[in-house]
Amino acid sequence: MNPQPFCSLLHLGFDPFFAEQVTDIELTPGRVLRAWDRQCDVLSSDGVRHALLPRRLCRPRPVVGDWVLLQPQPVGDPLVAQRLTRKTELGRAAAGTRTRKQVIAANLDLVFVVMGLDGDFNLRRLERYLAMCADAQIPVVVLLTKAGPHPEFAPKVAACQAIAPSQTVRMVAAVDVLAGVNAALPLRTATGKSVALVGSSGAGKSTLANHILGRQQMATGAVRRGDDRGRHTTTHRELLPIPGGGVLIDNPGIRELGLWIEGDGLTQAFGEVEQLAQACRFRDCTHRHEPGCAVLAARDGGELDAGRLANYDRLQREVAATERRRNEHVRRADERKLGKLYRRVQRERRRRRGE
Numbered sequence: 144m145n146p147q148p149f150c151s152l153l154h155l156g157f158d159p160f161f162a163e164q165v166t167d168i169e170l171t172p173g174r175v176l177r178a179w180d181r182q183c184d185v186l187s188s189d190g191v192r193h194a195l196l197p198r199r200l201c202r203p204r205p206v207v208g209d210w211v212l213l214q215p216q217p218v219g220d221p222l223v224a225q226r227l228t229r230k231t232e233l234g235r236a237a238a239g240t241r242t243r244k245q246v247i248a249a250n251l252d253l254v255f256v257v258m259g260l261d262g263d264f265n266l267r268r269l270e271r272y273l274a275m276c277a278d279a280q281i282p283v284v285v286l287l288t289k290a291g292p293h294p295e296f297a298p299k300v301a302a303c304q305a306i307a308p309s310q311t312v313r314m315v316a317a318v319d320v321l322a323g324v325n326a327a328l329p330l331r332t333a334t335g336k337s338v339a340l341v342g343s344s345g346a347g348k349s350t351l352a353n354h355i356l357g358r359q360q361m362a363t364g365a366v367r368r369g370d371d372r373g374r375h376t377t378t379h380r381e382l383l384p385i386p387g388g389g390v391l392i393d394n395p396g397i398r399e400l401g402l403w404i405e406g407d408g409l410t411q412a413f414g415e416v417e418q419l420a421q422a423c424r425f426r427d428c429t430h431r432h433e434p435g436c437a438v439l440a441a442r443d444g445g446e447l448d449a450g451r452l453a454n455y456d457r458l459q460r461e462v463a464a465t466e467r468r469r470n471e472h473v474r475r476a477d478e479r480k481l482g483k484l485y486r487r488v489q490r491e492r493r494r495r496r497g498e
């Protein structure tokens with residue numbers, strides 16, 4: 144890719160929050176475009192530089208969207224001297240073991256949760272995405288794509304609005320940048336901000352990205368007939384400067400979004416259930432079987448969607464299980480460290496005794 148040289152730091156989102164962290168003027172600030180192994184491509188006012196990570200900066204590694212300071216070297220690529228403190232980070236449970244957090248992108252102002260109005264449409268999956276964004280305290284715009292072939296979108300937009308926590312979701316809109324339905328909206332909303340596009344494969348993230356960038360930057364791929372699933376066309380996370388200011392981060396489609404909750408994102412995403420729960424007879428009501436449960440009463444009375452309540456229950460269990468796994472993982476790592484320390488002390492003692 145070839146981001147234009149216009150890239151002033153301001154355009155890329157460099158504001159006083161980051162500027163105040165720079166104490167050494169010999170170092171060059173830049174934003175991570177791509178990151179892999181112990182390397183990254185960094186966009187600074189000089190253009191794109193390939194940079195290397197020294198070992199001490201490997202954990203936590205800089206990710207796409209991070210601001211870093213580069214230190215020029217006499218020969219070869221610059222080194223990443225520092226990763227600046229993040230404003231926000233969007234994280235999920237790393238696929239597989241789910242014992243650690245994987246940061247999808249750093250320093251976002253907004254997330255576009257992209258979902259097709261075709262076979263991709265799934266309110267339960269949307270609830271996951273909204274919980275993730277609520278926990279990261281990043282505002283969301285839900286973009287329901289493919290409105291052209293699905294002009295009967297109003298009920299689906301309303302259904303998404305009904306489950307959208309007001310603290311998190313700014314807007315739910317049906318769009319189709321190919322057919323010209325609300326085509327100006329994504330560009331208007333993204334310009335000047337750091338925005339990540341997330342959603343399943345085939346949802347239309349790269350199609351939106353190309354539209355916002357005004358050029359065919361990202362490859363797009365047809366979805367499978369029958370279930371409208373994508374073919375994982377985008378394989379790498381990439382930060383793309385928006386011509387009018389701001390940056391866009393296109394992401395590979397997420398196969399299964401595992402939640403990594405550190406704050407109250409999940410309860411926020413299900414705010415109205417928590418509201419109802421205030422009237423439950425028992426303070427620690429699980430809303431599964433207890434008598435005098437206001438949540439179950441609301442479900443049985445049709446005020447609360449049964450599918451939504453079941454999903455809340457499922458996500459709570461999932462988050463608790465992830466937390467248990469994480470704690471166990473931390474405990475084992477601590478044990479290993481202690482064991483190592485103990486053996487070192489023993490060795491040192493033996494050495495002193497001259498054994």
Ligand SMILES: Nc1nc2c(ncn2[C@@H]2O[C@H](COP(=O)(O)OP(=O)(O)OP(=O)(O)O)[C@@H](O)[C@H]2O)c(=O)[nH]1
Nearest residue numbers: 289344345346347348349350363364375376377396
């Ligand atoms: N009709 C119509 N087709 C769309 C729209 N958005 C995306 N598509 C089509 O949907 C398919 C998938 O779009 P992509 O933009 O590649 O989807 P993606 O979300 O980037 O998928 P991954 O990179 O696999 O995660 C392509 O064939 C697009 O042309 C839309 O708004 N309307």
Ligand SMILES: [Mg+2]
Nearest residue numbers: 348349376377
């Ligand atoms: Mg894509």
Ligand SMILES: [Zn+2]
Nearest residue numbers: 423428430436
């Ligand atoms: Zn209850």
